[in-house]
Amino acid sequence: MTSFQTIDDLEPGQRLLVRIDVNAPVEDGVVQDDRRFARHAETIRELRADDHAIAVLAHQGRPGRDTFVSLEQHAEILADHLDRPVEFVADTYGDEALLAIESLERSDVLFLENVRMCEGELPEEEPEIKAETELVRTLSSEFDAYVNDAYATAHRSHASIVGFPLVVGAYAGRVMEQEYRANTAIRERAFDGPVTMILGGTKAEDTIPVIERLADIVDHFCLGGVIGELFLRADGYDLGYDVDGTELFDHQWEAHSETIRDSLETDATEVMLPTDLAYEADGDRAETAVAGIEKQTSYLDIGSETIDRYTERIADSEAVYVKGGVGVFEDERFADGTVEILSAIADADCVSVVGGGDTAHSIELYDLDEDDFTRVSIAGGAYVRALTGESLAGIDALERGSRG
Ligand SMILES: Nc1ncnc2c1ncn2[C@@H]1O[C@H](COP(=O)(O)OP(=O)(O)O)[C@@H](O)[C@H]1O
Numbered sequence: 001m002t003s004f005q006t007i008d009d010l011e012p013g014q015r016l017l018v019r020i021d022v023n024a025p026v027e028d029g030v031v032q033d034d035r036r037f038a039r040h041a042e043t044i045r046e047l048r049a050d051d052h053a054i055a056v057l058a059h060q061g062r063p064g065r066d067t068f069v070s071l072e073q074h075a076e077i078l079a080d081h082l083d084r085p086v087e088f089v090a091d092t093y094g095d096e097a098l099l100a101i102e103s104l105e106r107s108d109v110l111f112l113e114n115v116r117m118c119e120g121e122l123p124e125e126e127p128e129i130k131a132e133t134e135l136v137r138t139l140s141s142e143f144d145a146y147v148n149d150a151y152a153t154a155h156r157s158h159a160s161i162v163g164f165p166l167v168v169g170a171y172a173g174r175v176m177e178q179e180y181r182a183n184t185a186i187r188e189r190a191f192d193g194p195v196t197m198i199l200g201g202t203k204a205e206d207t208i209p210v211i212e213r214l215a216d217i218v219d220h221f222c223l224g225g226v227i228g229e230l231f232l233r234a235d236g237y238d239l240g241y242d243v244d245g246t247e248l249f250d251h252q253w254e255a256h257s258e259t260i261r262d263s264l265e266t267d268a269t270e271v272m273l274p275t276d277l278a279y280e281a282d283g284d285r286a287e288t289a290v291a292g293i294e295k296q297t298s299y300l301d302i303g304s305e306t307i308d309r310y311t312e313r314i315a316d317s318e319a320v321y322v323k324g325g326v327g328v329f330e331d332e333r334f335a336d337g338t339v340e341i342l343s344a345i346a347d348a349d350c351v352s353v354v355g356g357g358d359t360a361h362s363i364e365l366y367d368l369d370e371d372d373f374t375r376v377s378i379a380g381g382a383y384v385r386a387l388t389g390e391s392l393a394g395i396d397a398l399e400r401g402s403r404g
Pocket residue numbers: 200201202203204224225226248299300301323324325326327328329330355356357358359360379380381
């Protein structure tokens with residue numbers, strides 16, 4: 001079991017730097033989902049009740065993406081959940097931020113600017129390197145302790161996740177603790193019948209490497225979204241390329257094509273790929289068989305035949321894990337695959353876990369009932385990594401921090 005300290009181990013009335021993950025779906029600059037806010041608000045409420053002064057550190061999107069925006073609206077959404085004001089400062093560790101941190105009083109909550117706007121936060125590097133960044137050095141000297149509640153980012157070796165525990169006392173927040181325990185417990189469960197995993201979404205880099213590592217607990221993988229297309233490309237089909245200005249496919253292909261080929265050849269588990277796909281034609285949804293694809297276009301959902309194949313597999317399963325939508329479900333025309341798969345899981349007599357910030361959002365978007373699933377995790381990449389039984393960089397850092 002774990003050996004990290006939690007917020008139960010904190011003396012009251014401390015000055016705390018609290019890393020949360022409120023990375024959310026964003027459309028036209030506006031946050032679309034508050035699921036993660038609601039969870040982290042619980043931790044912050046508890047910390048306020050113990051008279052701590054709190055500065056919140058978080059990220060949104062990745063540099064260069066449309067979802068990479070300021071956290072000003074995030075501070076407002078958190079304030080709504082806390083039912084009290086949350087001050088926002090458009091700076092993370094510069095003079096303006098330090099001034100705001102200095103004037104923090106007990107039970108105050110200050111929200112710092114998007115940490116991914118800071119040099120040193122990215123890319124993934126060893127904790128020792130991250131601990132030496134100006135970001136970590138500067139902020140750590142302002143606080144008595146660091147609380148990591150950002151389980152959904154615990155698989156990233158970023159400065160705000162792995163750097164602080166090396167230089168300041170580190171504690172797990174409630175969300176970190178609860179998600180860690182729940183996702184670790186899923187790994188331990190044994191099933192007599194088949195276990196199926198639906199993999200989709202855009203972050204194929206997080207899911208491609210886990211397929212072979214999950215072969216001991218998953219019998220069938222059903223692929224859609226970007227990962228589905230990359231596997232079809234490896235299987236010899238003329239798709240899975242960046243077209244229409246996308247930047248989703250080629251860099252992930254370059255980094256992972258060998259692993260994909262290995263996963264396709266494995267006998268340890270079944271990897272099911274789409275046999276038809278949906279795309280936009282004259283403003284409507286159109287479908288084509290994968291076998292007939294010649295022309296490059298953006299494919300935005302799995303097709304009807306694939307949906308039938310995957311939902312049949314789900315109906316036969318004793319457990320189903322989901323990470324990532326199998327199509328661009330935010331657009332109703334391309335939501336069929338994701339919604340029908342989730343509905344089939346909800347109807348099936350199986351243990352089910354749905355993970356990922358965007359994927360969890362689809363449950364709410366299409367009025368599915370969260371109670372029909374055994375568990376909906378706010379984490380995506382971190383949850384699938386936890387299923388492999390391998391450690392998460394953020395958890396390792398908390399454990400190191402607890403050893404002193
Ligand atoms: N074929 C596709 N092309 C582009 N985007 C896709 C495709 N299929 C799914 N997506 C997108 O994947 C996103 C979710 O991906 P990801 O961030 O990896 O999942 P999560 O946040 O749930 O872990 C959804 O917002 C959806 O629009």
